[in-house]
Amino acid sequence: MSLSITQTFILPGMDSYTLVIVSALASTIMAATMYLLHRASRRTPCLLDWSAAGLCFLASNALALLAMHHPLPFVVAPGIANAFYISGHYLILAGVRRHLGRRPRYDWLAALAILIVLLHASGVADGAVSRRLMLLSPFVVGINASVVWLLARQPDSPARGSYFPLMMVEAAFMGQMAVRGLFLALGQPMQLTFLGNQILQTAGSLMVLAFLSLATMCCALIVIRHQELALRSASLTDSLTGWLNRRALLDMAEREFQRHRRSGEALNFLTFDIDHFKGINDQYGHAVGDAAIRHVTTVSAQALRGYDARFRIGGEEFAVLVTGEGNYQARQIGERLRTLIENSPLLVDGQRLTLTVSLGVAGCQPDDLQWDDALRRADQALYHAKRHGRNRLSVWGEDLLPAATARLA
């Protein structure tokens, strides 16, 4: 005697009514959590997409619940209920797209929802529930796969660790949809009824429940990690220029210094300071002084290589970590920077204000115990350049000899 899978695995006590109510609760929690997080952090619009996803799942469950009490037109339940359900999945994808800086594509959402309703209105989705499940599975699997694919394509993102749980949840949901679709396609002897309690539907409802609860946590995790990274970045960035600050220099210089000691790769410090800056402040005011600082960093960036770490280490004093290059190349970069600034006047009230900088270069030496020995020498070279007329560059060990430094000390 053969037993059908339905007869063997009916889950006791799990009626469809309870499952729909619990799913509606999980949807409400998703919508509310995402909305409240958005209230706390308005600069994270993807939370609104995820809150709307919760609302769509809620609407889908509400229609299913209603259909249990009152007969509804086929196009409403399951038609519009399914459109809401698939829109819920799509809005999770839209939030992920928005989080990654892409357009959420609500036009695709509208097209998808209309298509689902039309499928129900046209009679294509008529008949057994299994037929509708098979019809809708590819949409859900496609959306889940898009989420996984988009997140997997961010290997260099510092937030990638926070993407992993949502990728797993979406992949697991996609997998169970595919398995259920396969069972149906293979023609298991099941009599599925609309929201009946057979194993595939009960398991499906439980998966939706687990998906909603886990997806809520995963989306919150992505946002919290993102905010943590943004805060960390703000604490290491100078707000006037966007360059890294002195605190960041402590971190990065130590790391580079350790690498230099292990690999022997050259590590040079290039420091520079705007000449007679106090005079600019006194003559034109602090706002123009700030504009001059921003101007100098913008122009200098054109002389630096993309990977040179740059820092504002004082009011009008800056440092650049030049890695992998000897004194000669560091001098060349510095000279390029000095010439560019001299030839790029700042416009103040229609007048051209020529700015100049003095620079110092020093490399790490084999007997240095810490990186700030080299920074101190670069500063000595910078003050050598100041004393010798400004708008020039001095290299420690070439223009400024160790013996002269000893006399200065």
Ligand SMILES: Nc1nc2c(ncn2[C@@H]2O[C@H](COP(=O)(O)OP(=O)(O)OP(=O)(O)O)[C@@H](O)[C@H]2O)c(=O)[nH]1
């Ligand atoms: N506008 C503005 N001024 C600042 C800022 N930070 C520091 N300063 C000013 O920068 C000036 C630095 O002046 P000094 O250190 O005497 O140097 P200097 O006038 O550039 O002279 P030299 O370096 O010898 O060429 C001071 O007047 C500070 O008040 C800032 O963020 N904005």
